[in-house]
Amino acid sequence: MKEYRDYYFLKAKKENYPARSVYKLQEMNKRFRLFKQGMKVLDLGAAPGSWSLYAAEKVGGNGLVLACDLQATETVFPQNVRFLQENVFERSLEFEALLEELGPFDMVISDMAPRTTGTKFTDQARSLELCLESVQVAEKYLKSGGNFITKIFMGPDFQDLVKAMRPIFASVKTFKPQSSRAESKEIFQVGLGFTGNKNN
Numbered sequence: 001m002k003e004y005r006d007y008y009f010l011k012a013k014k015e016n017y018p019a020r021s022v023y024k025l026q027e028m029n030k031r032f033r034l035f036k037q038g039m040k041v042l043d044l045g046a047a048p049g050s051w052s053l054y055a056a057e058k059v060g061g062n063g064l065v066l067a068c069d070l071q072a073t074e075t076v077f078p079q080n081v082r083f084l085q086e087n088v089f090e091r092s093l094e095f096e097a098l099l100e101e102l103g104p105f106d107m108v109i110s111d112m113a114p115r116t117t118g119t120k121f122t123d124q125a126r127s128l129e130l131c132l133e134s135v136q137v138a139e140k141y142l143k144s145g146g147n148f149i150t151k152i153f154m155g156p157d158f159q160d161l162v163k164a165m166r167p168i169f170a171s172v173k174t175f176k177p178q179s180s181r182a183e184s185k186e187i188f189q190v191g192l193g194f195t196g197n198k199n200n
Contacts, residue, residue, distance in 0.1 A: 008156050008179045012050065016199050018075050021111055022050035023179035024188070025149075031175065032190055034107060035059060042105040042141060043067040044088050044134055045112030049075035055109065056081045066102055068095070089133050098143055108138040110150045113186070122183070124155030131189070139196050148191035161189055168196025 008020035029035055035058035046067035054178075055065045057079050067084040076084055083153045086095045103193075112134065114126035131150045140150045148169065152161055166170045170193030180186055 007149045017050045018048035019050040022054050024177040025051050025054050027177040030101050038062040039106040044110040047071040047073040049073050052081050062080045093142055103141045104143040105141050107147045110134040124153045127153035128157045131161050142194040146194040151186055153185045154187050165191050
């Protein structure tokens, strides 16, 4: 339990966030200045809700966070967050309609991770698959100039994600938060200045 109940776990509990992952997003925002008041944010794989809560604070009452996850969450969100139990990759007609109505978004963020098998290469391959699908969602629903974050387990296929992002963002950055556990293979790819969808 020592590794689990670490500094960031206890800090999250004290500050009423459901998970320590909030500090990873906080670090990325500090580094890249991602959030502004009034933004619309799409949060993929949002449960239990720490990223959505942080995004809601940053975009303020005039902003909006649309959050979705396969799993339900007991987190109580503020009024500027709408949480849906949805599969973002097999979207229901109702969810598609809502995305069209509320989009395009200023930012798409994804902290999704596959259910781990314990087999490193399998987990890395599944992580890449989620990332590539989240890039497709971003390409469809991001505003021109918008930003994107996705989490990947570092592995031999990492460059496939970079290749998918480079043509559609002005800048692509790799970021390893200090608040990630030392043994974790996770890193984050940050796409800045979406250029891929000329219709938005």
